[in-house]
Amino acid sequence: MKTVPRRSSQVEPGREADLVLAAQGGDQAAFAEIVRHFQRPIYRVAYALTRNASDADDLAQETFVRAYQAIGRFRAGEPLYPWLSRIAVNLTYSLFRRRKRRPETSIEPLVEAGRQWAADDDPAERAAESEQHEQLAAAFAELSHEHQAVLTLRVVEDLSYDDIARTLGVPAGTVMSRLSRARVELRARFKARSGEGP
Amino acid sequence: MSHLTDEQQSALVDGALEGGARAAAERHLATCAECRETLAGLVAQDRALASTLEHEPGEAYFESFAGRVGGRIRAAGLAGAQAREPEGRSLADWFRSPRKLALVGAVATVVAGAGIVMLATREVRVPALHEPQIESRVAQEAPPAPLPPGIQPESQSVTRSAPLLAAEPMAPLPAAGLAKGTALPQADSRAKTDLVSGEPTAAPARDQRVPSNRAYEVRRNEAGEDVPVAPPDGSVYRPRQTAPAPRPAVPGEPVYVQKPRYAEPLAAGKPADALRAGARPLPADAGASAQSADKEPPVEESKSVAAPGAEQAVTARKELAASGRRLGLMDRGDRADRGPVLQVRGTPEAFDGLPAQSRALAKNAQRLTTIAETIGVAPAWDSAGAAWERVIEGVQGGPLESETRFQFARARFMAWQRAASEKRGAQAGQALRAFLAHAPQGAERDSAQAWLARLEK
Numbered sequence: 001m002k003t004v005p006r007r008s009s010q011v012e013p014g015r016e017a018d019l020v021l022a023a024q025g026g027d028q029a030a031f032a033e034i035v036r037h038f039q040r041p042i043y044r045v046a047y048a049l050t051r052n053a054s055d056a057d058d059l060a061q062e063t064f065v066r067a068y069q070a071i072g073r074f075r076a077g078e079p080l081y082p083w084l085s086r087i088a089v090n091l092t093y094s095l096f097r098r099r100k101r102r103p104e105t106s107i108e109p110l111v112e113a114g115r116q117w118a119a120d121d122d123p124a125e126r127a128a129e130s131e132q133h134e135q136l137a138a139a140f141a142e143l144s145h146e147h148q149a150v151l152t153l154r155v156v157e158d159l160s161y162d163d164i165a166r167t168l169g170v171p172a173g174t175v176m177s178r179l180s181r182a183r184v185e186l187r188a189r190f191k192a193r194s195g196e197g198p
Numbered sequence: 199m200s201h202l203t204d205e206q207q208s209a210l211v212d213g214a215l216e217g218g219a220r221a222a223a224e225r226h227l228a229t230c231a232e233c234r235e236t237l238a239g240l241v242a243q244d245r246a247l248a249s250t251l252e253h254e255p256g257e258a259y260f261e262s263f264a265g266r267v268g269g270r271i272r273a274a275g276l277a278g279a280q281a282r283e284p285e286g287r288s289l290a291d292w293f294r295s296p297r298k299l300a301l302v303g304a305v306a307t308v309v310a311g312a313g314i315v316m317l318a319t320r321e322v323r324v325p326a327l328h329e330p331q332i333e334s335r336v337a338q339e340a341p342p343a344p345l346p347p348g349i350q351p352e353s354q355s356v357t358r359s360a361p362l363l364a365a366e367p368m369a370p371l372p373a374a375g376l377a378k379g380t381a382l383p384q385a386d387s388r389a390k391t392d393l394v395s396g397e398p399t400a401a402p403a404r405d406q407r408v409p410s411n412r413a414y415e416v417r418r419n420e421a422g423e424d425v426p427v428a429p430p431d432g433s434v435y436r437p438r439q440t441a442p443a444p445r446p447a448v449p450g451e452p453v454y455v456q457k458p459r460y461a462e463p464l465a466a467g468k469p470a471d472a473l474r475a476g477a478r479p480l481p482a483d484a485g486a487s488a489q490s491a492d493k494e495p496p497v498e499e500s501k502s503v504a505a506p507g508a509e510q511a512v513t514a515r516k517e518l519a520a521s522g523r524r525l526g527l528m529d530r531g532d533r534a535d536r537g538p539v540l541q542v543r544g545t546p547e548a549f550d551g552l553p554a555q556s557r558a559l560a561k562n563a564q565r566l567t568t569i570a571e572t573i574g575v576a577p578a579w580d581s582a583g584a585a586w587e588r589v590i591e592g593v594q595g596g597p598l599e600s601e602t603r604f605q606f607a608r609a610r611f612m613a614w615q616r617a618a619s620e621k622r623g624a625q626a627g628q629a630l631r632a633f634l635a636h637a638p639q640g641a642e643r644d645s646a647q648a649w650l651a652r653l654e655k
Contacts, residue, residue, distance in 0.1 A: 028268070035264040043260075048251035056253070064267045069276055133250045140247060154212065155244045156251050161214060180208035183240055186247070 020076040023068075031071070035064050038081060041157055042088050048152040049092045049145075051137060059095065063088040082166040085157065089149050089167065096145060132194065139189035147182035154179055202226060202233045211240045548598060556592030560602070563589050567609060576622070579613035583625070603633040604642045611649045627653050 019037075022030030042063050047056035066087050067074075074083060140148060146168075153159045153167055154175075165172040202210070206223055209215045215223055227234050549560035563585035570578035586606035593599045607629035614622035630650040637643040 032264045032268065035267050036260075039260055039263045043255070043263075044252060047253045051251070051253075053253065053255060057255075057259075060263070061267050061270055065270050065274065065276065068267075068271050132246065136243075136246055137250045140250070151247065152251060155248045161212070176209060176214065177205060179212070180203075180205040183208050183211075183243065184204050187239065187243060190243070 016080050017076045020071065020074060020080060023071050024074070024076070031068060034067075034080065038084050039064075041081065042084055044156055045085050045088045045152055046092060048156045049089070049148055050095070051141070055095065059088060059091050062091055066091070079163065079166070082159070082163045085153065085159075086167045086169070089153075092149075093145055135194045136186075136190055139186055139193055142189050143182060143185055146178060147185060150175060150178045151182050151186070201230060202236075207233070207237050207240055210237055211244060548601070552592060552598070556589065559585065559589045559592060560598075563605065567605065570609065570612065574616065576613045576617035579609050579616060580622070583609035583613060583629070585609075587629075600633070600637055600642075603629070603636065604646065607633040607646055607649070611653065614653065623653060 016037075019030045019034050023034060039060065043056055043060040046059035046063070047053065050056050050059065063084060067084055070087075074080075140151070143151070149168060150164060153164045159167065161172045161175045164175045168175070170178070202223055206215065206219075210220075210223055210227075227237065549557050549564075552560065563582060566578070566582040566585045570582045583606060586602060586609055589602050590599065590606060593602045607626070610622070610626035610629040614626040627650065630646050630653065633646050634643065634650065637646060
């Protein structure tokens with residue numbers, strides 16, 4: 001199943017395999033380079049799922065610690081990012097199970113919006129947009145973890161269906177149907193909250 | 199016109215539709231404003247969601263991120279833990295993975311559980327005499343072996359058996375001798391003493407039972423077969439001490455004979471003499487249970503069952519006697535001073551005149567008949583019938599042939615009556631006709647004719 005990725009890969013495939021082999025051989029610098037290459041997307045995934053900067057920071061760091069422990073069992077040549085994002089998603093699920101709650105809405109979007117308000121000329125339009133984002137974030141938080149994860153990997157990280165399938169450990173067809181249901185569910189919950197579509 | 203499905207719309211947003219599916223979807227979108235609106239809504243939703251979920255913590259945050267990860271790795275003592283593992287997984291790897299550890303635990307639990315179940319189900323089954331199969335085997339006790347040389351047949355009266363019900367009047371024992379708990383211990387057939395000198399004597403060969411590790415005792419019969427013997431307590435095997443080998447008789451020395459286990463009928467008013475002579479008071483519960491015939495050794499031909507204080511035993515024997523009278527086998531004689539007494543028609547001592555082998559066969563047949571009457575199952579009657587059939591050969595042409603054939607026919611008929619089958623019916627019919635062919639007029643003939651009529655009905 002072919003998808004058009006919206007974001008380019010972080011590392012060239014050949015370079016990625018070299019880094020993995022070097023890290024497996026004990027090269028600390030190689031592993032540090034892997035961290036630098038994938039820290040942003042991993043943080044994005046962690047933040048999208050938690051919407052909390054502190055949790056995202058902790059989850060992102062822990063993702064690389066776990067990767068460091070397990071990279072000796074990773075097969076060089078395989079795409080590294082689905083493996084890393086899988087670690088991040090599983091750690092997020094573990095965090096949710098420990099807390100027994102849905103992730104809280106963070107104040108970071110509001111802070112970010114405040115910065116943008118200061119820069120833009122139309123505060124009323126920005127306020128309406130901020131309200132829309134808030135409702136959408138709340139609707140997204142009501143989705144199941146599986147729907148949140150598949151939407152995050154597709155919409156935020158722009159992963160292909162195959163990479164999403166590799167990350168979540170499900171068939172590509174399941175990714176397609178799960179994405180469709182997640183989008184329909186999100187639309188319905190957002191409409192229920194705001195009375196209109198995004 | 200059918201609209202695009204949600205999955206088609208979602209795939210269109212992701213650019214996942216290819217070829218004909220994509221062309222068909224685009225053709226539909228060109229003509230369907232509703233689907234175009236839906237698709238536009240999904241695209242806007244994705245864009246808004248990406249904007250909502252994205253967060254940029256700043257470049258400074260990411261500049262120090264790798265260093266913080268390294269610090270966490272060092273703090274956890276994991277430096278160097280990333281080294282590539284060898285191809286072959288070690289056994290310890292199983293115990294590092296929670297999933298594999300759970301699998302190991304589950305397998306261990308199943309194995310332990312199976313072991314416990316196996317151990318718990320390995321109980322030794324103790325045979326119970328009331329089970330039909332065991333009863334039938336008990337009824338197949340081997341006939342007594344020929345007596346050893348030097349032992350006079352007359353001295354072996356103790357080994358002769360008679361049906362428990364075949365008792366003659368006996369003087370009632372004094373109350374002192376019948377009190378519960380004062381019963382003399384059961385005479386062991388191996389504890390033989392001379393009647394005169396009291397010296398021990400050899401036991402006859404038939405009592406040389408072979409101890410074994412089986413759950414029940416067996417005795418080897420003449421054919422070399424191991425035949426189960428009813429345990430003395432009716433439940434578990436108890437190895438018996440083997441009697442000493444028979445000592446050959448030496449001319450000039452006294453011949454030791456076996457001490458009778460039961461005394462001859464007691465003379466009233468002489469309890470001490472009666473006890474010295476070996477009379478055994480009847481326990482209160484003796485003879486009442488179905489196993490009593492197996493528990494108690496064979497009784498003398500003349501044996502009273504009258505026993506004050508043993509109403510239960512007497513009641514049981516009354517019932518059996520009534521059963522016997524219905525079959526025309528027994529008479530009842532009541533004597534006011536002796537209580538109910540049962541007597542068999544055709545006294546068993548009639549077989550005493552036979553050669554030792556034939557006499558032993560007859561006694562065995564009588565004993566098996568007693569067992570069959572007590573437990574009342576068809577296999578026991580089969581065994582009794584087979585035993586009587588073996589007696590016939592030794593009494594053919596003699597005065598006891600008619601009596602033997604009657605007992606044989608009766609056993610066959612009773613077996614058929616208890617559990618009718620074609621084989622038992624044929625055997626009973628053959629035995630009854632053989633008896634009627636030579637039977638004199640009398641009650642036995644009438645009974646046999648009635649049984650044959652029922653059989654042929």
